[in-house]
Every structure is written in structure tokens, then in C-alpha cells.
Amino acid sequence: MSQLLQDRATFGQAPSLRLSIVVPVHNCEACLRTTVESLVKQTLAPTEYEIILVDDGSTDGSGSIADSLAEAHSHIVVIHQENRGVSAARNAGMDQARGRFIAFVDADDVLEPATLKGALDFFDDHFDEIDLVTYPMKIVEGKKTKPHVREKVLTHTGVFDLRDPKNAFALVTNVNVVVKNDGSLPRFDTSLEVHEDLQFMLTVLLRKQKVGFSKQGAYVYQKRGESATNTKMHPFYQLENCLRFWEALFAPYAKGANGAEGRAPVYLQGSFMNELNWKIKKGLLVPPSTHPAYGRALHRYAVLLGCVEDDVILASPRASELQRHYFLQLKVGEPLACEFADGGFSVSRGGTVLLRKDDVDAYIFRVWFEGGTCHLRGVLQSVAFEYADRPAARLSLQRKCESDVRDIPLAPATCDWAFSHERTNATWAFELALPCQEWETAQLFVEMEGHVYPAHWHFAKFLQANADTGVSSLAHGTTVIEATSQGDAIRFHQEPSLALRCALRLRENKAILKKNALGLLLHEGAADARPFVKRRPFWLYGDGAASGPDNAFYQFMHDIEKDDGIDRYYVAHEAQKPFAFPFTLERRERILDFGSPKHLLLFPFADKILTSRIAPDQWSPLRQGALNFLPPTGARELVYLQHGVHLAHAPWKYGAEKTGVDRIVVSTPYEERLFATVYGYAVDQIIPCGAPRYDFIESEHRPENRILFAPSWRKYLVTEVSGKAPQRNGKFETSKFWLETSAWLSDPGLVAYLNARDFHLDIQLQPNFACYEALFKEFETERIHVLDSSAVDPKVVNTHLLCITDYSPIAFDSVYARCPILYFFPDEEEFAAGLNGYSELDLPLEQGFGPVARTASELLYALANFDSQAGFGEPYQSRAEGFFLHDDNSQRERLYQALR
Incomplete structure (x- = not known):
């Protein structure tokens, strides 16, 4: 024991402090006080620990808030430095740390009160065995909280041997750790844009290949802006860095390297498989198969998989049997073989059976x-x-x-x-x-x-x-x-x-109870409430969280006038509430707030749900986990109205087996063929009535001297928050899209063109891009105008003699209105790399309805060749003729008749 005390006294600069908590701070004024409050409330005496706030060049009030917190609490220390990134900020805090141990907390997360005392007490009991202690993590996304996947392995307080294959997925990948502040403690690699946390953890853990876990308390991780994280990790930006990162980690264990026997630590193998499993689900592992880098990238991952044992691949948590098999098959080395026999089949490698089955899986996704x-x-x-x-x-x-x-x-x-x-x-x-x-x-x-x-x-x-x-x-x-x-x-x-x-x-109730007690309450409560709620048939209509009134609203306006014994309700998100609903007071009672008590009460019993957005969080007030527990009536019909004519090639999202859609509305013969042949919908599921929005677009073009610029939004240039309008992210102003767009808008040649032709340019942003409206307004002049982006009036194309767009649905509105189109696609490279979530169009722009410009200068040149009377001529006019199924104002009535 005396030797242990002596060891403890030799590391750390001030043994009187038990712990230093390092918090990197950068532009987080909204949440910093809450984070620090959770640290001040730790069940440790203030004299035992210090809180080091490292202000990393904040441009908001974060630095001042940090200083005020230090004035209020004597154990808070503030470091101010120029913006150098989160790794440099953590390193600065570590360099100044006076505690025997160091903990890390991000400035938008919190700790439960007993967390750090539990971790430190555990460290005291197992000092020689381990160099790192972790503790539970609660991942909060909206109203949902879930544990980290590693807690399927780390189930109890104790020391876990990472050489044991069953602990391969202990997965300490986040900063909810406590480490020894000794001379061997590494620093975060400031050259890494991603993986900096993981590299730090692996460096510490692979020395003793053991990890401590204290089940006391929790790190509460606020999951915000997943789309921004996904963009940061996208192979367009990080493919080579990610591959080199893993290749460097596995290299020391290659056979013959430094006497290695060719077997990497199973914990390293598990960490690698964890990344592969979550990335492939999100489309972030490799570029799209159409991209030139796809084949080479896949081969390099296959070589890395050669360092991973088959048993580790098969043990991957949160991976389906198909997913595990995919990686087994991708792995370089001896190929897999399948033996078919009566009573079952088996998949093996080198004579070792990896998987044995006696049946196949049949998934039913539609019943009628x-x-x-x-x-x-x-x-x-x-x-x-x-x-x-x-x-x-x-x-x-x-x-x-x-x-x-x-x-x-x-x-x-x-x-x-x-x-x-x-x-x-x-x-x-x-x-x-x-x-x-x-x-x-x-x-x-x-x-x-x-x-x-x-x-x-x-x-x-x-x-x-x-x-x-x-x-x-x-x-x-x-x-x-x-x-x-x-x-x-x-x-x-x-x-x-x-x-x-x-x-x-x-x-079934017994089975549900094993899964979720609250689920049983929902299941039984909904079943018992049905006779009281469901007195007449009723339909629910709804549009997306980020858009103004759309196809569902237009159809609702039509159907609410019908006296057919069906009650109807329009479910309004925040984005629709600013718009005055043109109804009597009685009709206004048919407007429900999304997620309101009445919406929650009615939702389980709706006969039909009509939605213009397919993502469940856009039409269901219940998350999928709760939705699963509703009583199985088999009666509800989900009708997907679409926002416009379908264009994005994404079978993994819009395929019949993926959506749960019962019926889908189309407006063109092209879509009829597409949804039947590419997306797997039955003919009886496709309603060829035309989108309700086209009742509000005149097919006879009566333009003024105005040009419409209506770009689509870019998924990779916003931060998406579930159920809310997208927010800005840091990549927009340096993106190729904005650089070329702003170059065009600021070009004197554009002003000269508008003046010479006596034209006006109207900028109509898609609602998901409304967060950037202020940037576009900087270009407003007497000739350039920014329209309201909170909602797009479908009639806007009728008053313009030309529409400049890209893959936005407004291109098809223009075709319907016989308005000429000019495509402007400055970020084609980013699109082809899959940054928007898809990399292909089902109808390529080269087969579209106008010429394609990719730079500001090309756009100006194309405008110079535009004839306000003849447009751009052939072949574009011929392609537009007959593109739509209907050319009238009866889309809504046809849909109503089809759904009755």
C-alpha cells in the first residue's frame, strides 16, 4: 500500500488536487452555464478538483461567461487562446492541469452529480490495473434518451479485459473518461480533423488492454446536428484520412512487423468494425459506386478487414446478419463457401463454419x-x-x-x-x-x-x-x-x-411486457380508447416540418368541403402556423398542432394519413419505437403525396420495402414507370392523378419581365435537427455552391444584362435553405429581389419568363407552366460524391429541359443566349411536351375519388 501511495505522489503537479476537468469552449454561450453548473454540483469537495475552461477563440459571449463563472467559483480556471480547434484546447487544459487525474467534458453536455466521484473511487481501488475509467453515457436526441452501445458489454462496475473477445466492443470512443495525469499521458493529435478522440483512447487503452467501468452517474450527451457530423465524416472530405488512420493503427501488428505474429488486439479490431458498421448504414464508408474512387477505397477496406478475425465480425453489435455477412465476404483472403443440404445450409471459410441456417426470412411489409x-x-x-x-x-x-x-x-x-x-x-x-x-x-x-x-x-x-x-x-x-x-x-x-x-x-401482451412496460400501456390504452375516439372515419393531412403549406394542405382545402361522412384534420407544424388558414371558425377547429394532445389521441385511429414528406418524424407524432406498440388494426393507409415530381435516385430510402407507404401519388408517366420498375411499387399502389399543387399552377405561361432563381437546398450545407427547420453550418460560405452563386450575383455582367433586357431577378430559396436568406439579401438591388423563403407559392413560376434551378422540384413546376429552364449546378462534384445523401438523379439533367451551367461565367453566357420568346429551343421544348399526365385543374378531385 505504501508503494501505491508513493506512485500516486509522483505523478501530477499538485497532489493536493484529486482531479482536473478540462472543458474546451468555443461559441457555446447558450449552454456553457448549464454544463459548468453540472460540474460544480459534482459530489466532490471544491478543494478536491478544478474546472479548466479553455476558451478557444470564441466570437460570441462564451469567453466572458467563462470569466464570470471563474469569478463566482474559486476552483474554476479560464484559459483564453486563439482558435486552434478542440484538440489544441484540450491539450492546453491538460498542460495546465494540477489534478492527479483528468476528466474531459464538452461544453454542450452535462454530468450527473455522482459521476466523477464514482469514477475516482473506482480508480483508487484499481490503480495499478488500469489507466482509464469510463462511465455510462446517456445519448439525448430530442425527447429520446438511449444508452451507448458499449453498455451491452460494460454491464456492471468492474475491470474489463480487452484481450477477451467478448469485450472487443467495449468501445470507449467518446471523452466520458477519467485518465491518470502522468508522464505517459498522450496528447490529442491536432492534425486530425476526425478520430482525435478515438486515437487518444486507443493509445491509452492498448497499453494495458484493460478498461475500468464505474456504473455510477452518467455523461449526458446532447446529440445535436447529426447531419453536420455526417458531413464532416463524409468520404468526400475524409476518405483518405480515415483509411490512413486505420492502416497506421493496424500496421504494427502485420505479420513480421517488429516481430509481430500478425494478430491485432481484438479491441482494436472491434473499434474498427464499429466504425465500419455505423458508417455503411449512413452511406459514409466509401464514395458512391459510380464514383471513380469507389473500387480502390473498397479494396483498401477489404485489406484492413483481413486484419479482423471472423469471430469479431460476427460479434458486431447493432449489425444485422446480412451486414455481418457482407463484411465477411468483403474481407481479403480465403473466400467464403456455402454448402447446401437437406435441412439447412452453412457458410464457412477454410473449413470453419461461420453461420448455419435452416430457413430464410420472409418480411411482410404490406397487408391489405x-x-x-x-x-x-x-x-x-x-x-x-x-x-x-x-x-x-x-x-x-x-x-x-x-x-x-x-x-x-x-x-x-x-x-x-x-x-x-x-x-x-x-x-x-x-x-x-x-x-x-x-x-x-x-x-x-x-x-x-x-x-x-x-x-x-x-x-x-x-x-x-x-x-x-x-x-x-x-x-x-x-x-x-x-x-x-x-x-x-x-x-x-x-x-x-x-x-x-x-x-x-x-x-402478445406478455411479449410486449418483456420488451417495454410503457409500450404495453400504449398498446392496451390505444386498444381500449378506440371505441370512444373512433366514432366516424377520419383522415389526417400533413406537410413537412420545414415547409409552408404543401400538397397535403392543398388536398385538405379541397376535401374539407366534401360532405361524405369523413372527418378531416390538417396537422400543422410550426412552419405552417404563420399562414392564415382560409376557413370559418368551425373549419379552423380541424387544424391540429403537430404533437398536440389531440393529435396524439387521434393519430392511432386515423383511416388515412396523407403526407407530402416520407420521413416518419414528419407525419407521426410518435417515434418508431412507440409507433411499433400501437394496436395492430391493419386498417390505416399511408398515402405519400410527394412534394413534387420525384428525381433523387435513392432506392434505400424510397423503395417500397423501405417506406411503409400504401399509396403514392405521381404526376408523370416517367414516375409511373420509375416507381414500378426501380422502386418496387405495385401498379395498384400508384395513383396517377397528379400532385395537388398543380391545381394552382396555370399551364398557360403568362410571364412578366422576371427571371426566377430557385436553387434546391443542400443537405451537406445545413445542420438538420429532427422535427425542426434546418440551421446554418460552417461550410456554406466556403462551399463551391456559394462561391459560384455569389460570384454570379455580384458580377457586373449580371447587372448589365438585367438593365439591358429590363429584367428583374427574383431569388426564391427552398424553405430548408431559409437560414441563409440574409446572405442572399446582401445582393438585393432595384433589379435583384429575395422572395419570402418560408413557403414557396406554386404559382411563382407562372409570372416568370425563365427559371434558373438545379435538381429542385420547381424545375417540374416550370415544365408544367411551360416556363423555360436553365440549370445551374456549381457543386456537381460534391453532389456526385453523395454529400446530399444521394449521388444520382433518376432523370439526369442532361436529359432535362434546358442547358446546364456549372460556373458563374457559364451561367452568364447561357443567359445571353436566352430568347424570351422561344426559350432555349430544341430539344428542350419537345421533352416538355406531354411530360405530365394531366393538364387541367382536377388533380385534387382525381385524388379524392381515388382514395374514397
Whole structure:
């Protein structure tokens, strides 16, 4: 014990201080006081620790706030320095730290009161064993809080051996740690734009390959602006840096390097796999497959995977079986092999079986009834599809002593993008028509390589009957369909007895209770409330959080005038509230605030939900986890109105198996073909009535002497916050988009052009770009005007003789209005790299309706060649003719009739 005390006394500059807390501070005046308050409230005596606030060149009031906090608390120290980045700020704090231990906290997060005392006490008990202690992390995103994935491994207070494969995913990747302040403590690498935290943690942990975990307290991480983080980590900016980072970490363990045996620490392997797993889901691992760098990048990752043991890949948390198999298959070295046999198939490498299965998975994502027939649409998934020729499917129907077998056609499914923005695995779509009044049980079998395997049934999460919650049945009228508890069959119950209904409900309630007690309350509460809430059919209409009134509102305006026994409500987000609703007081009662108590009460029982935005948080007041627990009625119909004509190529987002959409509204023959052939929608799901917005756009063009500049928003140039309008980010003013756009707007040639032609230029920003309206207003003159960006009036194209845009839906509005188009696409390179979340257009601009300019000078040149009478001539005029299905003002009436 005396030696331990002597060791403790030899590190740190002032043994009287037990701890130094380093907080980098940069432009965080809104949250700094809250963060520091949580540190002051730690259950440590003020004389035991210091709080070091490092003001890293803040340009807001953060520095002054830090100074005032230091005046109020004697154990707070402030360091002011020029802006050098978060790593330099932490290093500055570490250099001045007088504590025996150092903790890190970011200036927008907080600690629970007992957190640091628990970590320090644990360190005292295990001083010689470990160099780092971590503790729980609560990740807060909006109203949702979840633990860090590492807590599936770090389940209790203790020392965890990182050489043990079961601890490979302990994943200390964030700064919620306490470390020894001794001479061996590394500094954060200021040359790294990303990975600086991870490199620091790995350097410390790989020395002893042990980590301490104190379950006391928690680091509360406020997850803000995930899109900004994703942009920062995007391969367009970081691909080479990321690859070199991991290559450097694995290099010392290559066989023969410094006597190494070719086996990297399993904790390093787990950290690498963790990054691969989350990045591939977000489309951040490699560039798009159409990008020149794709193949080389994928190969380098395959080589790195050669350093990872198969067992570590298979143990990856939060990764599906398909995802794990993808990385096993990508890994360089001996290839995988699949052996098919009666009773099952197995995937192996070098004779070692890695995965064995006796069935394939059948995911049902759409259920509807017509008369006595139950229709199911689904997709078959199996790793075995990668090793077999095209599979065959057969449906077996049983009733007492009778049976029937039917061949089921299969087609490629958009779930080929099961967990990525690229094709990663083969999947097969199917549709079943089950005469449930004639048969009692249905089973599906799949034949591969001469062997037959049963399908295991699953309900997709958006059906309100799914494996995530334990709900396994759907009701329609007097019919109940259920997946058996073994998942090997679908059963039909016609007019089931009260005893059977109670048995099913009891079974499901037990399953739900195991998952989530609050989920059971929601499930049962909604079921019991239904008779009191659901007295007449009703529909809900809603537009996105960031837009003004859109297609859902236009349709609502039309439908609310119908006297058809259906109640209707428009669900308004904050973005729609400033607009006066043109209704009587009685009609105004049909406007609901999104997420209000009445919206929450009505939502579970809506017969139809009409939305112009597909993301669930735009039309559902419940998060997916809560949505899953709603009682399975099978009756609600989700109708996707779209914002405009579809253009972005994104099967992983808009595929039929991905959206949960029952019906989709299209305006053009191009979309009819697209959604049927590329996105996997059945013909009966596609409503070719035209978008409601086109009732407000005149197809006869009556322009004034005005040019419209209406660029689309850029995902990579804003910070997205769930349920709120996007906010500015730091990349906008240095982006190629803004540099070329501002160069054009400030060019004397543009002013001369407008004056010579007696034209005016109107700038119409998309609502998601409204945060940058002030920057555009700096270019306003008597000839250049910035329109209100809080909402885009669909009629705006009618009053302009030319529309300058890019891949914005307003291009199609212009086609409808017979307004000529000039495309301006200055950031094509960034777009092609996938920074917008997609990298291709389903209708390339080169096949569009006007010439394409990519620089300010090209745009000025194209304008000089514009004829205000003839536009840009052929082939653009011919392409526009007949592009739309309808040329009238009856889109809304057609949609109403289609949905009745």
C-alpha cells in the first residue's frame, strides 16, 4: 500500500488536487452555464478538483461567461487562446492541469452529480490495473434518451479485459473518461480533423488492454446536428484520412512487423468494425459506386478487414446478419463457401463454419384485404442468395385434410440496399393473394440449389405487428391473421371466438411486457380508447416540418368541403402556423398542432394519413419505437403525396420495402414507370392523378419581365435537427455552391444584362435553405429581389419568363407552366460524391429541359443566349411536351375519388 501511495505522489503537479476537468469552449454561450453548473454540483469537495475552461477563440459571449463563472467559483480556471480547434484546447487544459487525474467534458453536455466521484473511487481501488475509467453515457436526441452501445458489454462496475473477445466492443470512443495525469499521458493529435478522440483512447487503452467501468452517474450527451457530423465524416472530405488512420493503427501488428505474429488486439479490431458498421448504414464508408474512387477505397477496406478475425465480425453489435455477412465476404483472403443440404445450409471459410441456417426470412411489409382475400407483399432475405442461382418459391395452403401448392413469382427487391446506400446483397420480392376464407394456414418454401427451406415470417415494423415488439397478429373486420409463435406459418381466423382473441391478446401482451412496460400501456390504452375516439372515419393531412403549406394542405382545402361522412384534420407544424388558414371558425377547429394532445389521441385511429414528406418524424407524432406498440388494426393507409415530381435516385430510402407507404401519388408517366420498375411499387399502389399543387399552377405561361432563381437546398450545407427547420453550418460560405452563386450575383455582367433586357431577378430559396436568406439579401438591388423563403407559392413560376434551378422540384413546376429552364449546378462534384445523401438523379439533367451551367461565367453566357420568346429551343421544348399526365385543374378531385 505504501508503494501505491508513493506512485500516486509522483505523478501530477499538485497532489493536493484529486482531479482536473478540462472543458474546451468555443461559441457555446447558450449552454456553457448549464454544463459548468453540472460540474460544480459534482459530489466532490471544491478543494478536491478544478474546472479548466479553455476558451478557444470564441466570437460570441462564451469567453466572458467563462470569466464570470471563474469569478463566482474559486476552483474554476479560464484559459483564453486563439482558435486552434478542440484538440489544441484540450491539450492546453491538460498542460495546465494540477489534478492527479483528468476528466474531459464538452461544453454542450452535462454530468450527473455522482459521476466523477464514482469514477475516482473506482480508480483508487484499481490503480495499478488500469489507466482509464469510463462511465455510462446517456445519448439525448430530442425527447429520446438511449444508452451507448458499449453498455451491452460494460454491464456492471468492474475491470474489463480487452484481450477477451467478448469485450472487443467495449468501445470507449467518446471523452466520458477519467485518465491518470502522468508522464505517459498522450496528447490529442491536432492534425486530425476526425478520430482525435478515438486515437487518444486507443493509445491509452492498448497499453494495458484493460478498461475500468464505474456504473455510477452518467455523461449526458446532447446529440445535436447529426447531419453536420455526417458531413464532416463524409468520404468526400475524409476518405483518405480515415483509411490512413486505420492502416497506421493496424500496421504494427502485420505479420513480421517488429516481430509481430500478425494478430491485432481484438479491441482494436472491434473499434474498427464499429466504425465500419455505423458508417455503411449512413452511406459514409466509401464514395458512391459510380464514383471513380469507389473500387480502390473498397479494396483498401477489404485489406484492413483481413486484419479482423471472423469471430469479431460476427460479434458486431447493432449489425444485422446480412451486414455481418457482407463484411465477411468483403474481407481479403480465403473466400467464403456455402454448402447446401437437406435441412439447412452453412457458410464457412477454410473449413470453419461461420453461420448455419435452416430457413430464410420472409418480411411482410404490406397487408391489405379485398373481399375474402388477404394480400401480402414482402421480401425474402438470406445470405444464401449470394451463393445460389435464382431461387424458386412455393406457397403451401392447408385446411384440415386438404392442401394446395402454388408457385410464387419472385422479382429483385430494393432491399438489395438492406443497410447501405449501395447494393450489398440479393433479396427477392413476392406478393401473395391468400383466400383466407377458404384456407386456415399458409406456409412459404424457398428452393435453392435443389434443396427446399421453409420461410420464417416476420412483420415489418411499420405494420404495427412486428418482431420488435412481439406483436404477431393483424385484424381486419372479422378476420385475424397471425404468424405462429415459431414463425413458420401464417394462420387465418374467421370470426375468432372471444377465447381465441383473449388468448392472442394475452400472448402478445406478455411479449410486449418483456420488451417495454410503457409500450404495453400504449398498446392496451390505444386498444381500449378506440371505441370512444373512433366514432366516424377520419383522415389526417400533413406537410413537412420545414415547409409552408404543401400538397397535403392543398388536398385538405379541397376535401374539407366534401360532405361524405369523413372527418378531416390538417396537422400543422410550426412552419405552417404563420399562414392564415382560409376557413370559418368551425373549419379552423380541424387544424391540429403537430404533437398536440389531440393529435396524439387521434393519430392511432386515423383511416388515412396523407403526407407530402416520407420521413416518419414528419407525419407521426410518435417515434418508431412507440409507433411499433400501437394496436395492430391493419386498417390505416399511408398515402405519400410527394412534394413534387420525384428525381433523387435513392432506392434505400424510397423503395417500397423501405417506406411503409400504401399509396403514392405521381404526376408523370416517367414516375409511373420509375416507381414500378426501380422502386418496387405495385401498379395498384400508384395513383396517377397528379400532385395537388398543380391545381394552382396555370399551364398557360403568362410571364412578366422576371427571371426566377430557385436553387434546391443542400443537405451537406445545413445542420438538420429532427422535427425542426434546418440551421446554418460552417461550410456554406466556403462551399463551391456559394462561391459560384455569389460570384454570379455580384458580377457586373449580371447587372448589365438585367438593365439591358429590363429584367428583374427574383431569388426564391427552398424553405430548408431559409437560414441563409440574409446572405442572399446582401445582393438585393432595384433589379435583384429575395422572395419570402418560408413557403414557396406554386404559382411563382407562372409570372416568370425563365427559371434558373438545379435538381429542385420547381424545375417540374416550370415544365408544367411551360416556363423555360436553365440549370445551374456549381457543386456537381460534391453532389456526385453523395454529400446530399444521394449521388444520382433518376432523370439526369442532361436529359432535362434546358442547358446546364456549372460556373458563374457559364451561367452568364447561357443567359445571353436566352430568347424570351422561344426559350432555349430544341430539344428542350419537345421533352416538355406531354411530360405530365394531366393538364387541367382536377388533380385534387382525381385524388379524392381515388382514395374514397
